[in-house]
Amino acid sequence: GGSAPAPAPAADLPPPLASQGSSSGGERFERLEDVERVAQEQVDAINALYHSDGVVFVDPTFPPIPRSLYSHPDGARSFKCSTCSKRSNLPPQPTREELFNLRFRGDVAARQRTLPCLHCGAPHLAIEFAVRPVGWERASATPPQGIVDDTTLQFSTVPWVVFRGEPRPEDIRQGSVGNCWFVCALSALAEKPELLRQILLTREFNRAGAYQVRLCLAGEWHTVLIDDVLPVDALQMVCYLKPARRQLWGPLIEKAAAKLYGSYEALSGGTFAEAFGLLTGCPSQRILMPAHPARKEPPPLPPGAGEADRAHHAKAMERWRASIVDSDELFAQLFSFRHSEYPVGASTFAAGNEALELEMKRLGLQCPHAYSVMALTAVGEDGTQLVKLRNPNGVALWKGDWSKASPLWTYELKQQLKLEHEDEGVFWMAWCDFYRLFAELCVCRLAPDMLEAREAGWLGSVFNAGQAVTLEAYARSEVEVVLHQEPHVSRGVEAVATLVDLGMAVLKRQFDGSYSTVAYAERCLQQNVHLTLTLEQDGHTASYLVVPLCFGQMRSTEPRKFRLAVHSTQPLAMETAPLDAALVATTLIQRAAEHGDRTPLLKSPALGEALVLHTIDDEAGRVIVAENASFHPLRVGWEADAEGFVSSRRLLMCQDVLPPRTRQVLVVLSRDLKGKAFRLSYGFDGGGHEGGGVPAAGLHIPDIDDLGQLKALHAPQPIAGGAAGGAA
Incomplete structure (x- = not known):
């Protein structure tokens, strides 16, 4: 199979819009429409022009100007404060000599000098601004143009190539943009060189400067055409992803991703799942560790909590215990993943847990940051479990047990695990520390034979x-x-x-x-x-x-x-x-009845549990289903005090009368990320219906007829069977 074009909308659906806004205000959704699809004929024409007239390709759609570097129009002259998000003017760019002294002369005081935000005063390291781009250079240019080697600090006579033999994980290091998620995933994929060659369609150095890169954005493959003009700092060294052994595969893939997303700055901050999907098109499996905020233990009940609150808390505790992955099981699972050569990434983030963040910094772990998981093993007579990691910035800062300076290493173990032969970014740590400190794992489920x-x-x-x-x-x-x-x-x-x-x-x-x-x-x-x-x-x-x-x-x-x-x-x-909306409702009703929290709202010795609520809680919000198990019409009411949620009923309340022996999706609440705050509390009431007869469709406030074709989402369905309809 291949990529299929988006189908035409249904008859009552408007045509797709080039940009979309939200009626509730906030950030505006803009559709990514004109992602280029480059035909080989275009590349052949670029190469022919070079051979006939000596014209080297410069990409007009991603030119070597500030807007290709920065997402903000003023990005070349200002920086965004990480504390207050406001922008302040940048200091003057350093001279070549000043940057050399700052980076390589060991001036600790200068490297630790900070620049305050003009609005909130938050400090920012001055070196972060000193290594920003000051220009662009082409890899094939002749000195004094071109790119300086960041190992020898000189122009090299070794020619640039796309691949020099087999690529290695240590061939790339993170540069001065916060894309550790991307560099780390790319480094992990370098363990399988055939994957990198599938990404880079142009695998030989091209004097014309044109390269094709294949990336998968949001499930759709794109062939991106780029040139080899790269951002450089005041020393004429590559500013962003740092290549080793005079290879271009890393910077070229990074530039294609930057073009796809709009700028190099747009690559700042991301997830392994996004990177693995972009680079391979394969699915990823997220594993949340005990340190992940989503695995935080529910807070204790306040004194005097009622029966309903205690029942809800007990269910929350049960879900929390079930969500915690066992340490030994996870070690065995990861060992199997790596044995199967699945790339695995590990992330640190504290999300307000200051004690955890301080401990990580004390032990030399960066937070938030991304690391690639390279290997797992057990050593010694007691079977001590170890995990091998790589820091994408090329420096292993870990200071805890089994660090390179740890006394736990014996000569035999160093030889067995080849400790002395690793690059500077690789380190080992105890599995127990890894399990406790890291927040999330991401496994790229490569499927080459599928x-x-x-x-x-x-x-x-x-x-x-x-x-x-x-x-x-x-x-x-x-x-x-x-x-x-x-x-x-x-x-x-x-x-x-x-x-x-x-x-x-x-x-x-x-x-x-x-x-x-x-x-x-x-x-x-x-x-x-x-x-x-x-x-x-x-x-x-x-x-x-x-x-x-x-x-x-x-x-x-x-x-x-x-x-x-x-x-x-x-x-x-x-x-x-x-x-059909009725089939969506059937799916939610079945899920809620089988896996949701069950709350009896009306029960008696004669009727039993006549009116029951089934609730599904997920990351995106809440689904509430009402069940009338009796042989009489029953009334159920719901009203919420909420902020930052969208209601499928359009209002934060409803009053419904359910016919006998029916279930109904009362409401679906969805978090709206354009909101600045989220809070949700609500109450229910229920009882017998005192009016006249109730139609098979029930009675509803607000009227579900106003929902048009979505009416069936909130229409009652008989308990004995599902709703008719589905996909045509």
Whole structure:
């Protein structure tokens, strides 16, 4: 399979917009439309022009000017404070001699000198500004133009190449932009040189200066055309990703990513999952460690808490204990991943835990930062577990047990693990310290022997429930399914604020035409969600349906796209199809009834639990389902005091009358990342219905008829069976 163009919207869906805004204000979503797709004929024409007229290629769409370096229009003259986010003027650029003394003469005082923010006074290291770009140089230029080697500090006579033999992880180091996430992932992939050669389509040094790089942005492959003009500092050394052995593969891939995202500065800050997806197109598996903020133990109950609060707290504690991954199990799992040559990244971040952050700094771990996991082993008679890491900036700062200066090393162990032969960025540490201090792991699930297919569609909006993707399996198949939401035109804080909730359910079509859920990915506030499952084949074929779960867009008149990537061991047939809101409701109802928190709202010795609420909590918000298990109409009311959430009912309240023996999605709440604060509290009430007869569709305030084609999302469904309809 290959990349498919986005399908035409349904008849009642407006055409795609070049830019999209939010009716609630805040950051504006802008569609990334004109990502170039370079034909080989264009590159051939560039090369022919060089051979005939000596014209060297300079990319007009990503020229060597400040806007290619910085996301902010004033980025060449000002810096953004990491504390207050306001901008201050930069100091004068250092001379060549001043920068040389600052970087290589060991002037500790000068290296520690700070510059205050003009607005809040927060200190910033002056050396961060001294190593910023002052110009651009081409790798093939003749001295005194060209690039100075940052090892010898001289112009080298060794010619530049794209690859010098087999690439190595130590061939690249992080430069003066905060893209450790990207450099670290790229370094990890260097352990499998064939992957790098798949990224770089131009694998030989090109005198014409034109190179093609293949990257996968938000699930869609792009071929990016770049030149080899690179940003340099006052010493004429490469400013950003630092190459070793006069190889261009690292800086070229970094430049292609910068072009794809709009600027080099846009590469600052990111995740391993994003980097692995960009570089390989393969899915990634996130593993949250005990130090991750999402694994924080729920706070204790206040004195005098009621029965409902105690029950809710007990369920929260149960979920928390179940979420903590066992240390030995995780060690064995990671060992298997590395044995299978899956690239693995590890991240540190403290997120307000000052004690943890101070301890990491004391032990020499940077925070927040990204490291690549290179190996795991057990040594000694007691089987002490160790993990081998690499810092992308090329310096191992770890000072704890099993650091290079640790007395725990014996001569035999040093020889066994080849400690003396590692580059300066590699170090070992005890697994127990790693397990305690690191927050997140990311495993790139490489699938070189799997088939790949991609399909695009539309997420739900005010017009309808959007689209799903049908999968037809002709044989039993192992699959990796990744659902991507459409990317913002650029990266960074602005892009994060435009993310919407995203989840996914995989349904199997039964012989009677109904669907059952076989896999479910909870909604999150990430660029994508991932599932691993097995598609079984019953009869001649088996039909499955991938249902995107996105509710934060339900009030938007400006639909968003999605792209589904499927890696499978057997051929599959894929196509988009309209999605019925009733099937989305059925999926949520089934999930809530089987896996949600259950709260009886109305019960009696005669009726039992007549009215029950089922609640699903996820990273993106909350789903609340009401169940009338009695043979009488029952009333249920809900009202919230909330900030930073979007309601699928359009209001933060509802009053519904459920017919006998029915379930209904009362409301779906989704976090809106454009909000500056998030709080949520609500209450329920329920009882018998004192009015007249109740229609099969129930009674609803606000009226669900106002939701148009989304009405079925909040319509009651009989307990004994699912709603009719689905994907056409």
